[in-house]
Amino acid sequence: MDRNADAPWSKFDPEAYVDVNYRTPLDVDLLILRAMRDHFSRCFGGTVPQSVQGVDVGAGANMYPALAMLPWCEKIVLLEYAQPNVEYLERQTAEGGLDSIWDAFWKVLRENPAYHDVDPAARVADIVRVERRNLFDLDGQQRYDLGTMFFVADSMSECPEEFRRGVRCFLNTLSPGAPFAAAFMKESVGYQVGDQHFPAYRVNEERARDSLAEFTEELEIHDLHQVVRKGHEGMLLVLGRRNSVVAVP
Numbered sequence: 597m598d599r600n601a602d603a604p605w606s607k608f609d610p611e612a613y614v615d616v617n618y619r620t621p622l623d624v625d626l627l628i629l630r631a632m633r634d635h636f637s638r639c640f641g642g643t644v645p646q647s648v649q650g651v652d653v654g655a656g657a658n659m660y661p662a663l664a665m666l667p668w669c670e671k672i673v674l675l676e677y678a679q680p681n682v683e684y685l686e687r688q689t690a691e692g693g694l695d696s697i698w699d700a701f702w703k704v705l706r707e708n709p710a711y712h713d714v715d716p717a718a719r720v721a722d723i724v725r726v727e728r729r730n731l732f733d734l735d736g737q738q739r740y741d742l743g744t745m746f747f748v749a750d751s752m753s754e755c756p757e758e759f760r761r762g763v764r765c766f767l768n769t770l771s772p773g774a775p776f777a778a779a780f781m782k783e784s785v786g787y788q789v790g791d792q793h794f795p796a797y798r799v800n801e802e803r804a805r806d807s808l809a810e811f812t813e814e815l816e817i818h819d820l821h822q823v824v825r826k827g828h829e830g831m832l833l834v835l836g837r838r839n840s841v842v843a844v845p
């Protein structure tokens with residue numbers, strides 16, 4: 597069984613990953629983006645709160661979760677382990693660095709009035725920072741008030757315990773009441789990026805609910821039936837809020 601530490605993270609090719617997943621936006625990502633945008637907007641009641649700190653865990657080469665958090669946050673941290681992805685994110689968050697491929701995603705976010713007055717490129721450069729961290733080493737300080745984790749706990753190991761631990765480590769970074777969004781590839785048997793293979797855990801709705809329910813409230817799991825490549829059976833979008841139950845990592 598391939599564990600997280602066994603996978604070739606230092607050889608993750610962000611450009612190859614973006615080419616396959618984000619250069620041409622997939623309908624399913626736009627569907628996810630709309631649901632996440634409206635969830636955050638509902639949770640914050642349409643008003644911009646004071647000093648919200650956001651986090652995207654395992655941000656990889658995907659800027660859309662950070663874009664979805666932009667209007668609500670004073671600061672956003674992108675946590676990522678693979679060095680090539682850290683460098684990709686540093687380029688995206690540098691002044692003038694946000695790639696135009698993310699325009700199509702912003703267009704969808706802008707359908708919601710909360711996003712109207714935000715200049716995404718300027719705001720990303722202003723408030724988004726990248727940190728190289730291993731998700732498993734997060735210290736359980738509940739320091740973020742808004743969080744996302746897209747295709748990470750399910751797409752980093754074949755091991756059921758590492759999936760559950762990944763979910764708990766993510767939830768442990770969030771303060772009680774924090775809105776969050778997470779996504780998983782359903783029943784994935786692993787995935788290819790360029791010439792490298794990466795492991796996955798075969799998560800389904802029941803397994804996702806088992807790992808999340810105790811530590812969350814207002815939990816919604818949306819089973820999206822779109823298949824985007826061989827070797828998985830759709831996607832799960834999870835929306836909710838962190839509750840105050842402490843999760844042992």
Ligand SMILES: C[S@@+](CC[C@H](N)C(=O)[O-])C[C@H]1O[C@@H](n2cnc3c(N)ncnc32)[C@H](O)[C@@H]1O
Pocket residue numbers: 600605608653654655656657658675676677678681729730731732745746747748751752
């Ligand atoms: C399938 S990619 C998802 C990337 C991105 N979040 C997205 O939505 O496309 C999985 C990501 O998890 C990251 N990852 C793997 N193991 C990790 C760990 N132990 N700590 C933090 N990130 C990790 C990988 O480097 C990669 O960026």
